[in-house]
Amino acid sequence: PGERPARRLLSRLHPADIAELVPLLTPDEVAELWRTLLELRLAARTLRELDGDARERVLEQLADEQVSTVIGRLSAHDAVDLLESLDPERRQRLLDGLDAARAAQLSNLLRYGPATAGGLMDPEVPRFFADETVAATLERVRTLAEERRLFYLYVMDEREHLLGIVSLWQLVSAAPERRLREILSGEVVTVRADTPQEEVAQVFQRYDLLMMPVVDADGRLAGAIHVDDVLDVVEASATEDLYRLANLDVHEDLATAPARSVRLRLPWLLINLATASLAAFVVSLFQETIAKYVILAVFMPIVAGMGGNAGTQTLTLMVRGIALGEMDLRRSGVVIARQTLVGFMxxxxxxxxxxxxxxxxxxxxxLSGVLMFAQTLNLTVAGFFGALVPVALKQMRLDPALGSSIFVTTATDVGGFLSFLGTSTLLLSILSP
Amino acid sequence: PGERPARRLLSRLHPADIAELVPLLTPDEVAELWRTLLELRLAARTLRELDGDARERVLEQLADEQVSTVIGRLSAHDAVDLLESLDPERRQRLLDGLDAARAAQLSNLLRYGPATAGGLMDPEVPRFFADETVAATLERVRTLAEERRLFYLYVMDEREHLLGIVSLWQLVSAAPERRLREILSGEVVTVRADTPQEEVAQVFQRYDLLMMPVVDADGRLAGAIHVDDVLDVVEASATEDLYRLANLDVHEDLATAPARSVRLRLPWLLINLATASLAAFVVSLFQETIAKYVILAVFMPIVAGMGGNAGTQTLTLMVRGIALGEMDLRRSGVVIARQTLVGFMxxxxxxxxxxxxxxxxxxxxxLSGVLMFAQTLNLTVAGFFGALVPVALKQMRLDPALGSSIFVTTATDVGGFLSFLGTSTLLLSILSP
Structure with missing residues (x-):
């Protein structure tokens, strides 16, 4: 009794709201809830909304086939997240239970990580061997489903080492009795499976590729990357740069529920609160000066605003330049000097x-003289830190955009207030009327 | 005499520096300079660096074949810029003098604009007709150069109306005597030539396309867009969003000469100076309050910094959401309300x-109470304007990112200072010790 109303209620709730109820339930209630959610096809989305601990507890109570059903409905990315939270034995058992293509894809993602060539590739790429004839190969190409979109054939030796490629056009134009070995082109652009996906995207763009073979450490063919997946990478990595510069979590978008948006943005706002307090502390050192000459407080927003704007300009240029491979990190000294010069001017x-x-x-x-001096110093600091921070983050193998805008704004605030209020204090006797 | 040293000097100068000398020269000197630059292959790059007026004067003095040589060395984008600055008659004469493929490409760019499907497409796509046989078509495919990468054939009727597509795989698998009409697939995703390139990119991503036919207003095949060009669009439009949010000119990158960087950034910094003055004006209204209770000046950087950060978060989310087509503009009221709610919380x-x-x-x-109140109002304003400004710009058919960060920062500065200093003034009698 009361089961049907509960079902109806659940089907109306947002998965994020269901997730908030889970920690309040007993193990038995969780098991029953999950049965209903699986029927309602809400289980995957609810699981995604659960925090780490709560999720682990739920997963422990579910049978393998229930988890398999959920994995089937999750995106590859979320499925990998889920699998990584399980112990290796259960993970392997679940992978064995999935259909072969899905299992291979998830295994690759688990092995190479999602942001690499290995995570991006399709491991199911058909293999052709150097001794096959053109006629036999054409026959095989015909039987392979069209949706494979096989316009380049990867040709390898007996040990699966990649020898070269044959395009479908070459195949169509070649005499039927010739062997692939005779018509293949040996100049192939390949990537290793552990190459970061941003580098993969740069290679695709440089050579205008449609697909590219991925090889393992021994030069054996591991899979192929298709250009449509690269398109997603290019878009996602640009969005990530944008988000990181704005201190947004990459998981937020316009459809995110307000409560989750609040939770995702709050940490960054609190960090900003802490760093802004540093600027406030600098101002507090000059309270006496401001008390004697209040007009200084009026110009403070201009000092802070201009420094922030100039710092963001430099920072954005640097982050994008690094992401697009325009930046040679060995020449970073020159770049930082140039950006500082631009800031100074x-x-x-x-x-x-x-x-x-x-x-x-x-x-x-x-006062005008003080403002001119402080503004010059302020924008010089903005140019210097706007260029230095992303380079330093990159050299520490961190994302050059991550948190960098908070660093740079703090530097320009502190530098701007120090120079403006400091000079004012020194010149107070002739400044104050 | 002295000609050789001049040549040597020119070959060492940066084109941007040569461009700065041009306005100082007499017409005869310009003509001679240009002859030398053409020989040194520096003419195109120097022309690109010239401002509008100086460029027009140089172009008037050059013979048609000299301009043609320059156009041949410019990127398509810069070539179109140059052609647009000429009178229509000379433009047509120059186009007629170029090789056919280049002329067709530039004509399309001139007709449809660079940011459209028409500007993006390759007009030279081979045409196949419905009554051709598979055997004859295969013969033609073999003779077409491989670099055309023809994996989809566009099939049309006698009046060049697009009927459907035949993939190379279908062609290879079909009986030689069949006609294209019998094997074509009529479900084709097409775009009109005047479709904005961002929409083109979204269509490519939605359907995982490799190439897409472009049709004119009458449904006739006008050309085809290749995925590698779409890759460039996706990257460029993400970079543009990023740049516009940071108030950077899209023509700047890490290789830009410092003097040019200064020139490109200065207008935005001056606009920011003007809007920051508005915030300063608001503060100036409360000088008496600050004079009586200087600690208020200490908290001003926190109010401004937090509002700016929260506004940028919302703004970035909105701009990216609009660019990626996540946003239904008819539901913009709901989105603005949600973002305001997130800001409030x-x-x-x-x-x-x-x-x-x-x-x-x-x-x-x-004081703590005043700060809490002002901070809440401040971030509510940040959420509201961060969401409103890009929507309003979009509805005015402007770029949602253009100048928006300056708008939003001004709104949060003014709103933050008004609420913080205004409330403080009202409560001054109990606030001040």
């Missing part, structure tokens, strides 16, 4: 504009 | 953290 020019505007407003030549 | 939570930290520091419960 723009500081000088906008400082001039700011100084003149302040002169018209406040009619205090000393 | 994060404002409440970070306001609590800020209030408690301030209480520990200043031991003033009223």
């Amino acid at each position: 723009n500081g000088l020019l906008t400082g001039l504009a700011l100084g003149l505007a302040a002169l018209a407003w406040e009619r205090n030549a000393v | 994060n404002g409440l939570l970070t306001g609590l953290a800020l209030g408690l930290a301030a209480l520990a520091w200043e031991r003033n419960a009223v």
Whole structure:
């Protein structure tokens, strides 16, 4: 009794809301809930919304075939997340229970990681051998399903070492009795399975490829990457740069439920609160000066805003340049020097504009001079740190965009306030009316 | 005499530096300079660096064949820029002088604009007719150069209306005497030539396409778009979003000369200076309050920094969501309401953290209360404007990212300072010790 209303209720709830109820239930209730969720096809999405601990407890209570059903409905990415949280023995048992193609894909993702050539490739690429004739190969190509979109055939020796490629056009144009060995082209662009996916995308773009063979450490064919998957990588990695520069979690999008958005953004906002407190601390050192000459507080938002804007310009240029492979990290000293120079020159020019505007407003030549000096220093700092931070993160093998905008803004805030309020304090006797 | 040293000097100068000399020369000197630059293969790059007026004057003095040589060395994009600055008659004369493929490409770019399917397509796609036999078609496919990478054949009727496609696999598997009409597949995804390139990229991704036919307004085949060009579009449009959010000109990259970087960034910095002055003006309204209670100035950077960060988070999410087609503009009211709600909740939570930290520091419960209130309002404003500005720009048919970060930062600065300093002024009698 009461089971049907419960079903109806569940089917109306958002998976994120169901997930919040799970920790409140007894093991028996969880088991029953999950049976219902599987029937309602809500299990996969609910599992995705569960936090690590709660998820592990649920997975322990589910039978293997129930977990298999869930894995079948998850995206490859989420399925790998789930499999990684299980002990190796159960993981292998579950993989054995999946259909072969899905199991191979997930095994590759588990072995090479999702952001690599190995995680991106289709391991099911048909193998052709050097001694096959054109006629026999054409016959095989005809029987392979069209959806394989086989416009390049990978030709290998008996030990599965990749020898070269034959295009479908070459095959169609060649005499039927010739062997693949005689018509193959040995100049093939390949990648190792552990190559990061951003590098894979750069290779595709440089050579205008449609598909590319992936080889293992011994030069054996491991699979092939198709251009449509590379398209997704290019888009995803650009979105990631954008998100990281804005301190957003890559899992958020416009469809994310508000409660989850709040949770995903809050950590970054709290970090920003902490670093902004550093800027506030710098200002607090100059309270006496501000008390004597309050107009300084009026110009503080300009100092902070301009430094932040100039820092973001440099930072964005650097992050994108590094991502697109425009940046030779051995020449990073030159690049940082150039960006600092650009910051200095723009500081000088906008400082001039700011100084003149302040002169018209406040009619205090000393204040204008201080603003010009502080603005120049501020934008020089912005150029320097905007260029340094992503390079330093990259050299520490971290993502050059991750958290970098908070670093840079803190540097420009601190540098800007120090130079503006510090100089003002030194010149206070002639500054204050 | 002296000609050889001049040549040597020119070959060492950067094209951007040569361009700066051009306005200083007499017409005769310009003509001679250009002869030398053409020999040194520096003419195209120098022309690219010239500003509009100077460029027009140079072009007037050059003979048609000299301009043709330059066009041959420019990228398609720059060549179109150049052609557009000429009068229609000379433009047509120059196009007639180019080789046919290049002329067709540039004509399309001129007609449809570079950011459309028409500008992106290869107009030279081979045409196949419905009554041709498989055998005859295979013969033609063999003679077409492999670099055409013809894996889909476009089949049309006598009036060049697209009827369907035949894949190379179908062709290889079909009986030689059958006609294309009998084996073609009529379900073809096509785009009109005036479709924006971002939409083209979305269609490629949705259907995992390798190439797609482009049709004109009458349904006649106009050309085909290849996936490698779409890859460039996806990357370029992501970079553009990133650049516009950071107020960078899309023509800048890490290789840009410092002087040009300064020139490209300066306009945005000056706009930012103007809008930051608005925030400064708001602060100036509360000088009396700050003079009486200077600690308010200490918390100003936190108010501004948090609002800016939260606004950028929302803005970035919106811009990317709109670019990726996640956003239904008819439902924009709901999205704006949700983002405002997220801002409100994060404002409440970070306001609590800020209030408690301030209480520990200043031991003033009223100040803490004011900070909590102002922070909540600040992040609500950030959520609202971060969502509203890109939607409004999009509905005005402008780029949703263009200048939006400056708008949003101004809104959060003004809103944050108004609420923080305004409330402080109202409560000054109980706030100030």
